[in-house]
Amino acid sequence: MASKLVEVLLAADVGPEELAEVISRWFRRATIVVLCRCSIEYRGRASSRAGEAVRLVLLKQDGTVAVHEASGRDPVNWQPRADVRVVVAEDSAVLRATRDSPREELTVSIRGRAWVTVAKLGDVGLQLFGGEDDIVNDIAGNPSRFIEGTTLVAREVGTPYGRVDLILRDGSGRLVIVEVKRGRADVDAAHQLRRYVEYYSRLGLEVTGVLVAPEISGQALKYLKDHGLRYVRYVARATPTAGSS
Amino acid sequence: MASKLVEVLLAADVGPEELAEVISRWFRRATIVVLCRCSIEYRGRASSRAGEAVRLVLLKQDGTVAVHEASGRDPVNWQPRADVRVVVAEDSAVLRATRDSPREELTVSIRGRAWVTVAKLGDVGLQLFGGEDDIVNDIAGNPSRFIEGTTLVAREVGTPYGRVDLILRDGSGRLVIVEVKRGRADVDAAHQLRRYVEYYSRLGLEVTGVLVAPEISGQALKYLKDHGLRYVRYVARATPTAGSS
DNA sequence: CATTCAATTTCGTGG
DNA sequence: CCACGAAGTTGAATG
Numbered sequence: 168m169a170s171k172l173v174e175v176l177l178a179a180d181v182g183p184e185e186l187a188e189v190i191s192r193w194f195r196r197a198t199i200v201v202l203c204r205c206s207i208e209y210r211g212r213a214s215s216r217a218g219e220a221v222r223l224v225l226l227k228q229d230g231t232v233a234v235h236e237a238s239g240r241d242p243v244n245w246q247p248r249a250d251v252r253v254v255v256a257e258d259s260a261v262l263r264a265t266r267d268s269p270r271e272e273l274t275v276s277i278r279g280r281a282w283v284t285v286a287k288l289g290d291v292g293l294q295l296f297g298g299e300d301d302i303v304n305d306i307a308g309n310p311s312r313f314i315e316g317t318t319l320v321a322r323e324v325g326t327p328y329g330r331v332d333l334i335l336r337d338g339s340g341r342l343v344i345v346e347v348k349r350g351r352a353d354v355d356a357a358h359q360l361r362r363y364v365e366y367y368s369r370l371g372l373e374v375t376g377v378l379v380a381p382e383i384s385g386q387a388l389k390y391l392k393d394h395g396l397r398y399v400r401y402v403a404r405a406t407p408t409a410g411s412s
Numbered sequence: 413m414a415s416k417l418v419e420v421l422l423a424a425d426v427g428p429e430e431l432a433e434v435i436s437r438w439f440r441r442a443t444i445v446v447l448c449r450c451s452i453e454y455r456g457r458a459s460s461r462a463g464e465a466v467r468l469v470l471l472k473q474d475g476t477v478a479v480h481e482a483s484g485r486d487p488v489n490w491q492p493r494a495d496v497r498v499v500v501a502e503d504s505a506v507l508r509a510t511r512d513s514p515r516e517e518l519t520v521s522i523r524g525r526a527w528v529t530v531a532k533l534g535d536v537g538l539q540l541f542g543g544e545d546d547i548v549n550d551i552a553g554n555p556s557r558f559i560e561g562t563t564l565v566a567r568e569v570g571t572p573y574g575r576v577d578l579i580l581r582d583g584s585g586r587l588v589i590v591e592v593k594r595g596r597a598d599v600d601a602a603h604q605l606r607r608y609v610e611y612y613s614r615l616g617l618e619v620t621g622v623l624v625a626p627e628i629s630g631q632a633l634k635y636l637k638d639h640g641l642r643y644v645r646y647v648a649r650a651t652p653t654a655g656s657s
Numbered sequence: 658c659a660t661t662c663a664a665t666t667t668c669g670t671g672g
Numbered sequence: 673c674c675a676c677g678a679a680g681t682t683g684a685a686t687g
Contacts, residue, residue: 172449202420204418213543215540220536221418221531238472239476240492240667242485243538284445284527286466287482292462293488293489296458296460325661327631330662349664350664355604390573485681492668513673544679575676595679595680604677629661
């Protein structure tokens with residue numbers, strides 16, 4: 168009962184040499200959290216520089232290096248699946264996280280003592296419901312509920328200009344291209360739909376297009392009308408799990 | 413010299429009650445790192461559920477709550493700028509991070525003892541070079557270097573279908589709509605350009621379009637040609653800062 | 658490997 | 673507050 172639920176492999180205040188040692192020992196074998204004063208330099212797709220400040224450096228088991236500040240969900244600097252090397256220089260541990268393709272380099276210079284914690288994390292992911300796929304499935308299962316008189320022809324159809332979510336056929340035999348968005352549809356979504364409709368149209372098919380989403384922006388709606396396309400509001404069938412309101 | 417560069421306010425192995433206390437005390441006042449065994453539930457724009465595993469829960473000073481696993485730059489679950497409440501239930505501390513607009517709720521059930529670390533992080537951000545703005549500036553400063561015989565007319569021009577990066581005028585007085593991409597231009601970028609060109613064209617203006625980017629995908633290039641648009645490769649003027657290579 | 662598209666995208670900016 | 677577009681986007685899926 169009193170057994171360890173979380174095994175913290177190390178938690179200590181360390182100097183540069185010790186920090187370098189800890190990182191070398193545990194990198195890619197466990198998750199390393201470093202609270203430290205550091206400056207950052209990045210060179211690759213773009214380049215950036217950040218002066219010295221107290222930050223949190225997170226080194227994950229897949230090689231991810233992320234440097235966090237006091238705000239934001241996203242790190243201020245990062246390197247996904249990096250190769251890491253640490254060298255000790257003066258009173259600093261300099262962490263170099265590199266990556267080919269694209270070729271880029273993140274350098275974190277950690278000055279003075281740092282607080283380092285090491286632990287093994289799980290990697291089980293999650294089950295997500297309510298993504299775009301779920302909506303596509305919903306429509307595919309009963310197209311006429313959303314667009315009157317239609318039947319399913321195909322789904323996830325590749326074209327040279329992208330993958331069409333759904334293709335239906337209406338009462339008069341005309342194809343209906345359907346683009347689905349899980350959130351508010353914007354002008355890009357409308358344009359995506361137009362791209363597909365235009366493609367099939369050029370093949371000589373009688374074709375029309377419908378954008379299905381719970382909401383739509385004004386510009387997107389105007390764009391659809393301007394190009395002879397339609398918007399259909401998506402409303403989930405029923406409360407799948409009771410409980411709310 | 414031996415003064416603290418990083419002030420770690422707390423680092424301790426704590427039970428549910430103590431953890432709840434620590435979070436209540438420091439939330440939004442400092443950054444809290446919790447290594448723990450937890451399960452997660454999310455309900456909002458979508459919904460998700462993740463079983464028990466060892467994870468890292470990060471609570472930042474702006475209210476951000478992020479739950480990290482062993483891999484990935486991004487958290488497995490999160491809530492930006494959340495309101496947080498912690499209650500103790502059985503042998504667990506249950507953290508509820510909510511948010512209005514959109515209305516959503518993230519629940520992290522932390523079972524048993526956890527390792528918690530508290531520290532104040534900086535929030536200075538960084539200076540980034542080589543973003544899209546830099547490229548737009550570069551072109552705006554000397555349009556004819558990229559597109560022969562052109563002069564600057566306007567930049568960041570709003571249309572009903574989005575904001576145009578640059579408008580130039582060529583030798584024959586025709587408008588040239590320019591869309592800029594900092595990386596490889598894809599078919600979406602080509603479409604974006606077409607949208608703008610079409611808009612001005614419908615207004616009765618003599619207009620053409622150019623996509624400027626360091627690279628372009630084959631399909632995007634084909635799409636441009638199919639619609640009478642052009643691609644111009646962007647090459648940075650000179651090594652802005654010496655030192656590399 | 659390139660290409661495309663979704664994402665609980667997040668994040669900034671402008672109206 | 674909405675709306676749009678960039679991001680060093682990341683990440684997955686597909687050819």
